[in-house]
Amino acid sequence: MKSRAWWAAGVSVAALVMGAVTAPAAMAEPADFYTPPSELPDGANGDLIKSEPSPLLLSVPGSNGAWPATATKIMYRSEDAKGAPVAVTGTYLEPSNPWTGQGARPLVAAAVGTHGQGDQCAPSKLFNTGIEYQFPTDVMVGYESIWVNTLLLNGIAVVVTDYEGLGTPGDHTYVNREAEAHAVLDSVRAAQQLPNTSIPADGPVGLWGYSQGGGAAAAATELKPSYAPELDLKGTYAGAPPADLAATLQQVDGTFLTGVIGYALNGILAQYPEVQPLLDAEINDRGRQMLAATKNQCVAESGLQFGFQQSSSFTNSGESLSAVLARLPMAQAILDEQKIGKLTPESPVLIQHGRSDDIVPFGQGQQLARDWCGKGATVQFSVNELPPIIPGMAINHATPYLVGTPESVGYMIDRFNNVPAPSNC
DSSP: OOOTTHHHHHHHHHTTTTOSOOOOGGGOOOGGGGSOOSSOOSOOTTOEEEEEEOOOTTOBOOTTSSBSEEEEEEEEEEEOTTSOEEEEEEEEEEESSOOOSSSSOOEEEEEOOOOBSSGGGOHHHHHHHSEEEETTTEEEEOTTHHHHHHHHHTTOEEEEEOOTTSSSSSOOOTTOHHHHHHHHHHHHHHHHHOSSOSSOTTOEEEEEEETHHHHHHHHHHHHHHHHOTTSEEEEEEEESOOOOHHHHHHHHTTSTTTTHHHHHHHHHHHHOGGGHHHHHTTBOHHHHHHHHHHTTOBHHHHHHHHTTOOGGGGBSSSOOHHHHHHTOHHHHHHHHHTOOOSSOOSSOEEEEEETTOSSSOHHHHHHHHHHHHHTTOOEEEEEEOOOOOSTTSSHHHHHHHHHTHHHHHHHHHHHHTTOOOOOOO
16 A cells, blocks of 8 residues: 655645745736637536646656646536536646555546636646635636645545636526536546546546535536436545535624635525626625625635625625525525535545634535435544634634544545445444
């Protein structure tokens, strides 16, 4: 079995490769890559539409290709939550290190945590630059590179979706259960179609994500049997998954991440425009300004502009936006559609969650594990017991992701090595 020396190697380089350093202007990708054809070609979900080399920040030439990976930007066919075809972009990363575990080189589809809603926040762009900055306060760091690099250093290939509408035209359908699950699963299909890679077309697959990405990975896991039954899914890591969007919107209100409520509402309006007149009647001018601003922001700027504000200041009635949505039957039906845990995963899952998580309520991860266990799934639920640290600053939300890395990466490697999956159901 592969040695767990991956951890020391991963941490030593994770902050250096594809890190938070501004890339030279010459490395900027042409904007027109993100423009889909006027009509999507006929085909199946996951079909490649186009691809091109994607220069990684600080990559080093080596005898086995660029180190730690050679990257390819991809555009592929997927579908939104209503079944309409959409073009989604992403990045495939071919590692230079060999896979020394059992079988063929595995592929992990990594679903990123909250980046924002502006096209400049797309993960595929941050892989090239490390950091995005627009004067005066729009800044975004490609923080997920830490975990992507750790997987790559272990010889695991990685594909990272940009999700629907992040980089490509249209609004990003933030935390939409089906849209994000489709984008994740179709990224695997697209990566397996790329020529000149070391992954087989039917090789072993893992899903990975934390926070927004944890919800996307969890949703993809339970939708996989019906949406992508052909994939050889070995296991999933889902950290702090927002399995109940309504509860998350309520808890995040008044924290540093109040602005993500704008992302969620913009995503709902993009996928369900019939809600627009109902919401227009409820929000005030400040609410309209918040929705318009967050539509084009990355998460740091949203935090600086709207952090610690109460959403009650955005409504005509003075109620919180959660309370407003709770008395709109159409909105409640849409929020109910976003709940994860109603279907049954056919492959093992590791769920991590911090007991003091101040953004995604701990009870959501706990309930998701119970729901899946009750349906006969193999689930390991891991609790981070870090006590509250400056509640509302998202410290207790982010820290378990980092602290849990040895367990999450080790769990994924074990699934590819066919080690029996743990379960504390």
